[in-house]
Amino acid sequence: MPQTVTAWFELTADQRSLVGPLREFLKAEVAPGAVQRDETGEFPASIVQELGAMGVFGLQVPEELGGAGLDTATSALVIEEIAAVDGSLALTVASHNSLCVGHLLVAADAAQRREWLPPLATAERLGAWALTEPGAGSDAAALATKATRTSEGYAITGSKQFITQGTVGGVYVVMARTAEAAPGAARSDGISAFVLPGETPGLMRGKPEKKLGLRSSDTTPLVFDGVRVGGGALLGREGAAFADVARVLSGGRIGIGAMGIGLGRAALEKAGRYALERRQFGQALAKHQAVAFKLAEMATELEAARLLVMKAAALRDAGRDHTLAAAMAKLKGSVAGVNACDAAIQVLGGYGYLRDYEVERYWRDARLTRIGEGTDEIQHLIIAREYLRQLE
Numbered sequence: 001m002p003q004t005v006t007a008w009f010e011l012t013a014d015q016r017s018l019v020g021p022l023r024e025f026l027k028a029e030v031a032p033g034a035v036q037r038d039e040t041g042e043f044p045a046s047i048v049q050e051l052g053a054m055g056v057f058g059l060q061v062p063e064e065l066g067g068a069g070l071d072t073a074t075s076a077l078v079i080e081e082i083a084a085v086d087g088s089l090a091l092t093v094a095s096h097n098s099l100c101v102g103h104l105l106v107a108a109d110a111a112q113r114r115e116w117l118p119p120l121a122t123a124e125r126l127g128a129w130a131l132t133e134p135g136a137g138s139d140a141a142a143l144a145t146k147a148t149r150t151s152e153g154y155a156i157t158g159s160k161q162f163i164t165q166g167t168v169g170g171v172y173v174v175m176a177r178t179a180e181a182a183p184g185a186a187r188s189d190g191i192s193a194f195v196l197p198g199e200t201p202g203l204m205r206g207k208p209e210k211k212l213g214l215r216s217s218d219t220t221p222l223v224f225d226g227v228r229v230g231g232g233a234l235l236g237r238e239g240a241a242f243a244d245v246a247r248v249l250s251g252g253r254i255g256i257g258a259m260g261i262g263l264g265r266a267a268l269e270k271a272g273r274y275a276l277e278r279r280q281f282g283q284a285l286a287k288h289q290a291v292a293f294k295l296a297e298m299a300t301e302l303e304a305a306r307l308l309v310m311k312a313a314a315l316r317d318a319g320r321d322h323t324l325a326a327a328m329a330k331l332k333g334s335v336a337g338v339n340a341c342d343a344a345i346q347v348l349g350g351y352g353y354l355r356d357y358e359v360e361r362y363w364r365d366a367r368l369t370r371i372g373e374g375t376d377e378i379q380h381l382i383i384a385r386e387y388l389r390q391l392e
């Protein structure tokens with residue numbers, strides 16, 4: 001499975017030792033059932049377990065806690081590889097690693113890390129991360145779920161919407177308001193984060209959502225009905241979780257950018273091969289300049305997006321501010337991915353519109369990348385804000 005064009009960076013020995021066997025596994029075990037899972041929506045539990053054994057569910061978890069101890073750039077490469085074969089699985093892997101595990105890596109204390117990260121790193125437990133609510137999507141600081149103090153800790157009440165791994169999750173990181181924002185403070189002031197096991201009484205899962213794409217990724221609303229957790233469930237400082245949420249989302253956006261690129265790359269490869277084989281007006285489609293130019297545009301945009309993803313990952317790994325770079329990587333990766341899938345449908349003509357040729361699945365799957373973890377419009381807002389700040 002080639003990259004879109006020759007990558008400008010050499011994979012390190014560690015990256016090669018993960019990506020090589022991963023590609024083999026994806027080809028042999030994941031690709032054959034991807035179409036059927038898209039039809040049935042079945043969650044690939046056994047594939048997840050096998051990937052867990054390969055380290056894919058603990059990408060950035062330190063090795064001493066059972067993880068693969070990889071950096072953000074390598075994690076993005078892994079997500080791109082998986083997305084190029086099965087978008088649903090890519091979202092499962094990306095959200096588990098970047099959101100639930102990502103939040104623990106950002107905010108958990110030593111005891112919390114020892115308790116939660118080992119079972120997450122091996123996929124013994126899958127991670128879910130619950131920020132979005134029916135009344136709080138892009139405006140996440142408007143969340144209304146409340147955590148009130150009890151003698152032993154907190155009681156959480158409220159509802160969450162669109163939670164990936166909502167049903168199959170074994171560990172939930174949940175954002176809830178522990179106090180109203182102080183006068184003059186930002187609205188995000190007073191929001192806290194909690195980690196709790198899936199079997200906690202009072203945590204109720206709704207029916208999995210029926211979606212346009214990513215059908216074998218599990219998306220479920222949640223209801224918290226006085227869910228009692230101990231004081232040890234609090235992640236980071238009470239009332240100050242929103243800064244951690246922003247950091248978690250910046251990491252997640254790098255992964256979603258990579259996911260868009262992986263799907264776009266799969267579409268480009270299908271379109272390229274088709275254009276070489278299919279003949280109309282006496283020659284291969286690829287000889288018609290209008291078709292060849294489409295392929296050129298797809299390849300260039302995907303490569304540009306990959307460079308932005310790698311830049312944002314490098315900044316994150318260097319401990320530098322990457323808010324702007326991650327927003328750009330997410331925006332470019334998702335838009336380039338969706339556009340490549342759309343162009344691939346066009347190159348395949350009527351066949352592109354048929355399920356058998358798969359590019360329509362790539363498009364349906366890729367479409368989410370322009371919505372989840374901050375829509376295109378929210379990325380534009382962040383990019384404009386961060387850019388204008390540099391001029392002040």
Ligand SMILES: Cc1cc2nc3c(=O)[nH]c(=O)nc-3n(C[C@H](O)[C@H](O)[C@H](O)COP(=O)(O)OP(=O)(O)OC[C@H]3O[C@@H](n4cnc5c(N)ncnc54)[C@H](O)[C@@H]3O)c2cc1C
Pocket residue numbers: 095129130131132136137138139161162163164165211214219368371372373374375376377378381
């Ligand atoms: C498959 C799937 C998986 C998801 N997984 C998770 C998960 O695991 N955990 C989680 O917490 N959430 C998850 N989400 C939620 C996702 O992050 C939200 O859907 C997303 O942030 C947008 O929120 P919304 O859907 O409420 O849209 P809204 O915020 O209602 O936005 C609707 C439209 O208005 C635009 N808009 C809103 N505000 C502005 C503004 N200020 N300026 C310009 N335009 C604006 C938006 O860009 C969008 O186009 C998931 C969603 C989906 C579909």
